[in-house]
Amino acid sequence: MELRIRNGHVIDPASGVNEVKDVLVRDGKVVDEVSRDAEEIDASGKLVVPGGVCPHSHIAGPKSNVGRLLRPEDGRKGTTSAGPGGGGGNFPESGFSLPNTYAIGYRYARMGYTTVVEPSMAPIEARHTHEEFNDIPIIDKAALPEVGNNWLLMRYLASGDTERAAAYAAWLIRATRGYGLKIVNPCGVEQWSQSGGNVMDLDQSVEPFGCTPRKIIEGCLELNEALGLPHSIHLHANNLGVPGNVETLLESMELASGHENDDRAVLHATHVQFNSYGGDSWGTMSSEGLSTAEFVNRNPNVTIDPAVVTFKDTTTMTGDAPFEYNLQKMTKGKYVGSDVGLEGGGGVVPFEYKPDNPVATIQWATGMEAALGVEDPWRVFLTTDHPNAAPFTDYPLIMSWLASAEERERIVSRVHPVVNRATAMGTIDREYTLEELVVITRSAPARAYDFEGKGHLGTGADADVAIYDIDPDDTDPSRQHQELRQKLQVANYTVKAGEIVQRDGEIKSEPLGSTHWVDATGAIDGHVWEDAMSDIGDHFQNYAIQLENYSVQEQYLPTGEVREVGV
Amino acid sequence: MTICLVSSVSVAGERTGAEVVKNVTCPYCGLLCDDIDVYLEDGEISRIKRGCGLSNAKFVSEADRIESPAVREGEELHEVSYGEAIERAAEVLREAKRPDCYGWSSCSVEAQGLGIELMKEARGSIGSTSAVCHLPSVLAMQDCGAPKATLEQVRNRADVVIYWGSNPVEAHPRHFERVTRRADGYFVKGKDRYIAVVDVRETLSAKISDEFVKVEPGGDYEALQAMRSMLQGNEIEADEVGGVPVETLGELLGRMKDADFACIFWGLGVTMSGAKHRNVEALTSLAKELNDYGRCVSVPMRGHFNVAGFGQVCTWKTGFPGFVDFTGDEINYAPGENTSVDLLRRGGSDAMLLVGSDPAAHFPLRAVKRLREVPVVQVDPHPNATTRFADVVIPSALVGIEAEGTAYRMDTVPIRLKKVVDPPEGVRTDERIIRDVMGAL
Numbered sequence A: 001m002e003l004r005i006r007n008g009h010v011i012d013p014a015s016g017v018n019e020v021k022d023v024l025v026r027d028g029k030v031v032d033e034v035s036r037d038a039e040e041i042d043a044s045g046k047l048v049v050p051g052g053v054c055p056h057s058h059i060a061g062p063k064s065n066v067g068r069l070l071r072p073e074d075g076r077k078g079t080t081s082a083g084p085g086g087g088g089g090n091f092p093e094s095g096f097s098l099p100n101t102y103a104i105g106y107r108y109a110r111m112g113y114t115t116v117v118e119p120s121m122a123p124i125e126a127r128h129t130h131e132e133f134n135d136i137p138i139i140d141k142a143a144l145p146e147v148g149n150n151w152l153l154m155r156y157l158a159s160g161d162t163e164r165a166a167a168y169a170a171w172l173i174r175a176t177r178g179y180g181l182k183i184v185n186p187c188g189v190e191q192w193s194q195s196g197g198n199v200m201d202l203d204q205s206v207e208p209f210g211c212t213p214r215k216i217i218e219g220c221l222e223l224n225e226a227l228g229l230p231h232s233i234h235l236h237a238n239n240l241g242v243p244g245n246v247e248t249l250l251e252s253m254e255l256a257s258g259h260e261n262d263d264r265a266v267l268h269a270t271h272v273q274f275n276s277y278g279g280d281s282w283g284t285m286s287s288e289g290l291s292t293a294e295f296v297n298r299n300p301n302v303t304i305d306p307a308v309v310t311f312k313d314t315t316t317m318t319g320d321a322p323f324e325y326n327l328q329k330m331t332k333g334k335y336v337g338s339d340v341g342l343e344g345g346g347g348v349v350p351f352e353y354k355p356d357n358p359v360a361t362i363q364w365a366t367g368m369e370a371a372l373g374v375e376d377p378w379r380v381f382l383t384t385d386h387p388n389a390a391p392f393t394d395y396p397l398i399m400s401w402l403a404s405a406e407e408r409e410r411i412v413s414r415v416h417p418v419v420n421r422a423t424a425m426g427t428i429d430r431e432y433t434l435e436e437l438v439v440i441t442r443s444a445p446a447r448a449y450d451f452e453g454k455g456h457l458g459t460g461a462d463a464d465v466a467i468y469d470i471d472p473d474d475t476d477p478s479r480q481h482q483e484l485r486q487k488l489q490v491a492n493y494t495v496k497a498g499e500i501v502q503r504d505g506e507i508k509s510e511p512l513g514s515t516h517w518v519d520a521t522g523a524i525d526g527h528v529w530e531d532a533m534s535d536i537g538d539h540f541q542n543y544a545i546q547l548e549n550y551s552v553q554e555q556y557l558p559t560g561e562v563r564e565v566g567v
Numbered sequence B: 001m002t003i004c005l006v007s008s009v010s011v012a013g014e015r016t017g018a019e020v021v022k023n024v025t026c027p028y029c030g031l032l033c034d035d036i037d038v039y040l041e042d043g044e045i046s047r048i049k050r051g052c053g054l055s056n057a058k059f060v061s062e063a064d065r066i067e068s069p070a071v072r073e074g075e076e077l078h079e080v081s082y083g084e085a086i087e088r089a090a091e092v093l094r095e096a097k098r099p100d101c102y103g104w105s106s107c108s109v110e111a112q113g114l115g116i117e118l119m120k121e122a123r124g125s126i127g128s129t130s131a132v133c134h135l136p137s138v139l140a141m142q143d144c145g146a147p148k149a150t151l152e153q154v155r156n157r158a159d160v161v162i163y164w165g166s167n168p169v170e171a172h173p174r175h176f177e178r179v180t181r182r183a184d185g186y187f188v189k190g191k192d193r194y195i196a197v198v199d200v201r202e203t204l205s206a207k208i209s210d211e212f213v214k215v216e217p218g219g220d221y222e223a224l225q226a227m228r229s230m231l232q233g234n235e236i237e238a239d240e241v242g243g244v245p246v247e248t249l250g251e252l253l254g255r256m257k258d259a260d261f262a263c264i265f266w267g268l269g270v271t272m273s274g275a276k277h278r279n280v281e282a283l284t285s286l287a288k289e290l291n292d293y294g295r296c297v298s299v300p301m302r303g304h305f306n307v308a309g310f311g312q313v314c315t316w317k318t319g320f321p322g323f324v325d326f327t328g329d330e331i332n333y334a335p336g337e338n339t340s341v342d343l344l345r346r347g348g349s350d351a352m353l354l355v356g357s358d359p360a361a362h363f364p365l366r367a368v369k370r371l372r373e374v375p376v377v378q379v380d381p382h383p384n385a386t387t388r389f390a391d392v393v394i395p396s397a398l399v400g401i402e403a404e405g406t407a408y409r410m411d412t413v414p415i416r417l418k419k420v421v422d423p424p425e426g427v428r429t430d431e432r433i434i435r436d437v438m439g440a441l
């Protein structure tokens, strides 16, 4: 099938393009030429960009699903009908912060997004994540297995055996059909499982493993590069959600110095809004979003995503089990906690961010400051840590805030007055340009994951394209922020692998996108591999599942695309 | 029922060049033991290793099978071709104004997912047999949540284990062996765990545990609430609550409070008696509150091997764990209205698709009476009481033995089911059957 997207204003920062031109598509790829029979989309006066790439969104797996189970009231909030006249999709939608799998695919596609990474996959439950992936239409997916509280990895890294640790990590990524390494509250979740406690600083040791967060982060930085993984390590730092935690975040990010990669950063600090607070109590809490941003400005080997709060009734879910337990002590409402495998845990707690609440106000400012403070848009990616800070469907709203100081001023005047004392929101006048918004929503995250065909529209790129009713030559995002938001919310067209999947809000076609995963086992020397395999065999004596049955089977990857590294 | 106190049974037999399939998952109870060795001779299962009595019965014995697709004409079932049976099944769904679908706890997640899609197409409703077992656990989850854990965590950490209203020795025979009493974990040896059983009668599980706490029928709620109250530091001004001496409850609570890691496994004794979902709420709330002292988690003892899977797939596909209907334009979730029993009782459904279930044996009389009046399509490996009046009968393969797929363990860890032998000739998998009905619709 051929497609000519004619005469649109193409913004493709990765290719250095910001001009009116055609985008040509054949067999799912961007090409230089198409025949005269090519189907045509007239994109005159419209914005044409690569399909959105969401680098961190909890869309599939045990946590998402237990969230849905816990909150039928959220499910009922988003019910819409299927088919023409409804959402256009084959399946009806449900959920607001916890959409059903179909709604996830449809809603991302409506916003012009075509690739999403699920950043926290409990290894033993990886099959579940992939089963849900297979019911999320349209978008491409990838998932990161959690390793920060894994017994075997803790043992290896405690003793400094990065070689075997790398072998095990490669094995685990392959077994879970994952894409890279996610570290969640390193050592803290194991401490929680043991005693109900947590780990407060980088050198607190969790026994009997003798491991510390510092050893985990440093070890993973080293093995991640040794394996040549496409993505950097993906870190949810210790002490999440606590006043004063910016110290821990900065110290953790500092560990990246000394590690290098020519093509990307070596450490991605995720949802930094939750990790960038000053003060030492809820009363003295302040935003340190700018401190985090300034650190990024000084350290090119680190990237962040902000997890911006939008003042909604949403749902928190993380692999950070002690955090969720403490949160439910405050909300006094529903709570699911979990202790998982020999690998970690997690929790789910509904949460409403209210604009008249001082803490929520500071949280809003923290995420915005982090996003606005990073000078190089290639090192900050738009997120809400869906659904933790807000549902992903609020991306257009946040983009409009980033683009408009005027609109931010209006919000500052409406939220809790603590915003003037404990945040820098009143002092920031940076406004994202349209091109910068394109960078943080597709080009930069695609580069961070080294999704080769994504995030750009050069020859050979995947033909994942979004077309918005925005004329860059005739739009002032700062003043027309409301219009900008509306138009980004529903793309005129979303093209996935060369196929029109969405038009003006209606789903037109729903192919199953690819699941991207990485096989790095080729990077491991034979004898190291054998030693590690024998350790894994012993390690499995403690599981209630057989080693042979642990790995996610081929059957769960009907559209799997493996990326082999280190061969 | 075969009860084996020695939980691992292997059938005696010579190893005469028999082929062995290792690490097969047992498709019987919610424990989903995945370490079974299956011995094959001439393409048939001759014996298994490591399975319990229940497992053995499922793998090796020759339970009756439905031999051929059939449709009812008058009083009689007549054998028909597979294609004709599919056509008739589709016709039943097509002609119904409000078809309902029930069963699913012995099917793969893949088949369950297709079943949900089929009922979406047919504009009907769908639910699983959890309606008659752990629906109260689901409702309790929606009211307050729960502290959960996978079995690995329990096995390696739990120094105190409470089986509340559950009787693993009979219902999940290898639970003691694989998770608690005889399973040595990293932080605790099996024999060092303190194991208590709370139940209305002294079950076999109670007999081999460290303590049996006898609660009066329907007394679970009061007993659990009393423990929660004591945990808050209140004194209970009674000698007994729920038939249990207050002192005993206090001691049990003390053990849980002092535990490094306690786990409560709850079963039908909690979900299907007295205050039902309130029992579960009290139990999971107690477990949650105990985390202010040490660690405490809770795990439901799911019965059928994949009743948990239906809850999972229905939740991710529709946003709700079952009891959903697609009769309007939007998904409607209404437990208590959309359960098959309720629908039948009030004449709300006018056709039924049954996949792996026997409502004639398990539903209340009034529901069964209505069931006999409406057209019934049955998909099942085995004939049962419902077959006697089903209008279309389609035999299916035994998933986990004759077909592969996914099932969710009681702790919602997904486990692969293997195929070790071919189904009887002409017998299709649930997946295939549902897909074909959908095609014919």
Ligand code: SF4
Binding pocket: B026, B027, B028, B029, B030, B031, B032, B033, B050, B051, B052, B053, B054, B055, B171, B172, B173, B174, B175
């Ligand atoms: S305990 Fe349950 S799953 Fe395990 S072998 Fe027995 S019946 Fe099968």
Ligand SMILES: [Zn+2]
Binding pocket: A056, A058, A119, A120, A271, A318, A385, A388
């Ligand atoms: Zn996250």
